[in-house]
Amino acid sequence: MTMAAPEPFNVLWLQSGGCGGCSMSLLCADTPDFDALLRDAGIRLLWHPALSEATGDALLALLDDCLAGRVRLDALCVEGSLLRGPHGSGRYHLLGGTDRPMLHWVQDLARVARYTVAVGTCATYGGITAGGPNPTDACGLQYEGAVRGGALGADYTSREGWPVINVAGCPTHPDWVIETLMSLAAGLWGPQALDALGRPRFYADHLVHHGCARNEFYEFKASAEKPSDLGCLMEHMGCKGTQAHGDCNMRLWNGTGSCTRGGYACISCTEPGFEAPGHPFHLTPKIAGIPIGLPTDMPKAWFVALASLSKSATPARVRQNAVADHQVVAPAIRKTTLK
Numbered sequence: 001m002t003m004a005a006p007e008p009f010n011v012l013w014l015q016s017g018g019c020g021g022c023s024m025s026l027l028c029a030d031t032p033d034f035d036a037l038l039r040d041a042g043i044r045l046l047w048h049p050a051l052s053e054a055t056g057d058a059l060l061a062l063l064d065d066c067l068a069g070r071v072r073l074d075a076l077c078v079e080g081s082l083l084r085g086p087h088g089s090g091r092y093h094l095l096g097g098t099d100r101p102m103l104h105w106v107q108d109l110a111r112v113a114r115y116t117v118a119v120g121t122c123a124t125y126g127g128i129t130a131g132g133p134n135p136t137d138a139c140g141l142q143y144e145g146a147v148r149g150g151a152l153g154a155d156y157t158s159r160e161g162w163p164v165i166n167v168a169g170c171p172t173h174p175d176w177v178i179e180t181l182m183s184l185a186a187g188l189w190g191p192q193a194l195d196a197l198g199r200p201r202f203y204a205d206h207l208v209h210h211g212c213a214r215n216e217f218y219e220f221k222a223s224a225e226k227p228s229d230l231g232c233l234m235e236h237m238g239c240k241g242t243q244a245h246g247d248c249n250m251r252l253w254n255g256t257g258s259c260t261r262g263g264y265a266c267i268s269c270t271e272p273g274f275e276a277p278g279h280p281f282h283l284t285p286k287i288a289g290i291p292i293g294l295p296t297d298m299p300k301a302w303f304v305a306l307a308s309l310s311k312s313a314t315p316a317r318v319r320q321n322a323v324a325d326h327q328v329v330a331p332a333i334r335k336t337t338l339k
């Protein structure tokens with residue numbers, strides 16, 4: 001007797017108010033064959049605006065099939081924030097050829113989807129598109145900044161009873177998207193899978209600081225003072241890696257990189273409201289010389305005491321390398337055996 005092949009896990013990907021960078025990031029998934037990666041995990045990409053040939057009537061027929069239940073919609077992925085303007089009509093973004101706001105398409109499709117996945121910080125919390133005066137009235141799928149609500153409403157749950165799964169990041173890491181879809185397809189997730197902001201905990205239970213190559217400089221508070229310096233970027237250069245949730249320095253980008261490894265401060269792009277921090281991204285806001293944004297879980301008094309102790313014990317090698325663009329002093333050679 002032959003066993004029937006399991007039904008594929010159908011994914012529909014729509015884009016709204018964003019830059020498309022999350023799709024670009026997705027294509028950097030750690031595989032030489034993106035199609036095979038999905039196929040081997042039992043995932044069928046029904047449609048993606050940049051990767052699919054189908055367009056026009058063929059796409060509209062597919063959307064109708066999903067809405068009517070003729071095609072099972074396992075995961076609705078939305079990249080980009082939803083534009084509710086002008087005046088709540090959603091007509092700043094019409095789905096081509098339909099004279100219908102994307103906002104309404106997404107609301108209808110989210111009703112039939114087994115899971116709804118917000119891809120990137122635009123789709124999760126509003127992100128860059130909702131920054132400044134937000135003339136398009138952009139919002140996330142289930143959040144507006146850190147406040148629940150958004151395009152689908154605070155009480156929305158998908159057909160499987162899940163809130164929107166918020167794969168936050170700007171752009172979001174390709175592996176975060178792939179691992180989310182694979183986990184859903186394999187039915188691996190239980191009720192504890194998401195954090196308090198709806199992000200998958202497999203990556204959001206880490207901090208960007210974990211695994212940062214500048215950790216020795218952080219320990220001794222040996223700080224970079226200008227772009228290209230090797231030192232820790234927290235004290236002067238705006239780094240929020242000790243507060244931002246993400247495993248960027250453990251699950252490297254393109255196998256080798258991260259913002260801090262590239263010389264840029266972490267700007268906490270996985271957090272609601274990162275787009276408007278109230279200070280220049282590359283400068284650390286301070287009061288009386290002490291950074292306002294202190295490491296997560298660390299009381300201010302401890303940080304101040306630790307920082308002053310660390311600074312007084314900074315080895316000359318670490319202090320000199322921190323303000324150079326390459327290592328100028330190598331570590332001393334020490335005997336590491338007991339004999």
Ligand code: SF4
Nearest residue numbers: 018021120121122170
């Ligand atoms: S989250 Fe960032 S990278 Fe993704 S669509 Fe929005 S602006 Fe672009």
Ligand code: SF4
Nearest residue numbers: 212232233234239241
């Ligand atoms: S640069 Fe940022 S992430 Fe890296 S050690 Fe310093 S504070 Fe942590």
